[in-house]
Structure formats: structure tokens, C-alpha cells
């Protein structure tokens with residue numbers, strides 16, 4: 001008879017951040033930073049290897065441990081002030097710490113780094129999901145909704161929104177639509193192969209979730225504008241937000257709804273509603289038809305107290321902004337990705 005092996009269950013501790021008042025569970029075998037990131041917390045970090053010092057935080061109460069010696073980036077003063085390096089230390093008890101979480105762009109460094117093509121998945125006839133892997137020694141910190149520059153030596157660089165929420169993963173997901181006569185997208189669709197090396201620079205852009213708010217959110221996505229919206233909704237799920245979310249995804253026809261995730265979210269999470277909108281629906285479609293922003297206004301005549309996040313082609317985003325502001329949305333509560341898309345010409349796409 002084969003021997004039985006029993007794995008000892010890992011011990012979980014609660015880590016409470018004094019600054020935000022929020023807490024997360026962290027295992028005793030992972031770094032405190034890993035625990036924070038996998039729970040959707042935007043803790044600052046850089047190298048994740050104990051060299052840069054960007055993940056320093058004060059331990060107000062509780063016990064931590066390092067696998068080896070205390071990292072040399074911590075000075076004697078740091079140690080006297082109970083500073084710890086969150087990417088290297090592990091919790092040995094419940095912890096009470098003080099960390100300024102990133103909720104603005106100012107604290108995030110734009111970095112350029114190589115990455116390897118991990119997967120190329122065709123999601124439908126003209127959208128590819130590109131999964132890029134950042135080399136183990138490096139990391140890309142970003143806020144859900146931001147974008148990066150994708151660079152290849154033979155083409156002009158091109159902006160793409162990051163389509164996955166920041167967690168403790170060195171994988172980056174992009175949704176890339178084939179652009180007629182677009183040199184880079186044609187190369188990606190026809191010639192790029194797994195294990196190719198590309199370069200990315202980011203994160204960039206100011207399209208990200210305002211976490212301090214409790215307002216219900218309306219997302220208006222057009223085509224692959226769903227990518228950054230997906231990242232933000234994944235982040236809301238990761239942080240267990242109970243904010244009411246309405247996702248309107250506008251595409252031409254049913255085949256352009258290239259992901260089943262919105263339907264799965266709406267079935268699984270009572271606070272998330274999904275409303276697909278087709279501009280060129282056939283007679284079998286019994287859902288919403290027409291322009292996506294018109295569907296929003298039909299459902300919400302008064303947008304007082306809402307936040308709207310819109311991402312997609314400039315014409316859609318501009319029309320959405322106009323309609324929403326005409327229906328009592330406060331200007332400061334409209335967030336969009338319009339200009340970043342507008343700056344790209346098809347020849348370079």
C-alpha cells in the first residue's frame with residue numbers, strides 16, 4: 001500500500017493596515033507583500049528581491065521573520081523604527097502595519113523591460129489574447145485599467161491596455177484587435193509565436209479605479225475597450241468590493257462579444273449586472289440594440305451619485321461623456337480612456 005503523506009495546513013494570519021483600515025489574510029509561507037498583492041492590495045514595491053527598498057513598511061505590532069539574514073537595504077535606523085521589507089518578511093503572528101497604498105499615479109514608476117510571449121489565444125475572428133511573461137527578477141506594478149507601450153524593433157510601438165488585474169503574477173494579458181493595414185497587429189496575428197521576446201514600457205494612463213468611493217459604477221466598454229474594464233472588475237472582485245457594478249459592453253454583432261466572463265460574473269456576483277449591446281444585431285438577438293451609451297441612458301435617466309468609466313473608440317467615449325453629463329452625471333465622476341486611443345493612427349496599429 002502506498003504511504004500516506006499529510007501536508008501540514010499553512011497557518012494564516014490577519015494583516016491589518018493602519019493607514020487604510022483594511023485587512024487581508026496572509027499565509028506564514030508567503031511574503032507579506034505576496035499576501036497583499038494576491039488580495040488585490042496596491043502596496044508599493046519595485047524589485048521584489050530585497051534590493052530596492054520600495055516595499056519598506058512599519059510593523060506596529062506583531063512578529064515577522066526573514067528566511068535568512070535581515071536584508072542589508074534596511075539601515076540600523078530602519079530596524080530601530082520597526083521597518084520591515086515586506087517582499088522578504090513572513091508573518092509569524094497577526095500583524096498591524098502602516099503602509100501608504102498606491103491610489104494615484106504619482107507613486108508608480110514607469111519602467112521598460114523585456115517580456116516573453118507566453119500564449120497567443122484567438123478569442124474570435126479579430127481579437128487575440130496575448131499573454132506576456134515578465135522575467136522572474138523583474139515586476140511591473142500598475143493600477144487596474146492602465147496601459148503600456150508594446151515595442152518590437154521592426155515596428156512603431158503601440159499602446160495596449162492591460163486586461164488583467166494586478167495580483168502577485170508576472171503575467172500580463174492584452175486584448176489585441178486586428179486593424180486593417182495595421183503593421184504591428186498583422187504581425188501579431190500572422191507571425192508572432194510563443195517564446196518571442198518583446199519589450200514593454202509602462203504603466204501609463206490615468207484610467208483606474210477610484211477606490212475611496214462607494215458610488216455605484218457604470219462601465220461603458222466598446223469592443224476591446226472591454227480589456228481594461230475587465231482588469232478593474234477583476235480588481236473589484238479581488239478586494240471583495242460590494243459596490244454595485246453595471247457593465248455595458250457595446251459591439252457590432254454577437255460574435256464580437258469575445259469573452260464569457262461578464263455573463264459568469266453576473267451569475268456569480270449579485271452586485272454585478274451585465275448588459276451586452278449590439279449595434280448591428282440580427283433578428284434573433286433579443287437583447288439591447290443600438291449605441292451602447294443610449295442603452296445606459298435608457299436605463300438611468302438620472303446619473304446623480306454614479307461614477308462612469310468609459311473605454312473604447314474616441315467617438316464612443318465622447319458620445320458617452322456628452323450623454324452622461326446631460327443626465328446629471330457630475331463631470332468629476334466620468335473617467336475615460338478616450339485620448340490614449342485617439343492618439344494612435346491605424347498605420348502604426
Ligand code: FES
Pocket residue numbers: 045046047048049050051052053054055056073085086087088
Ligand atoms: S520590492 Fe524591492 S526590496 Fe522589496
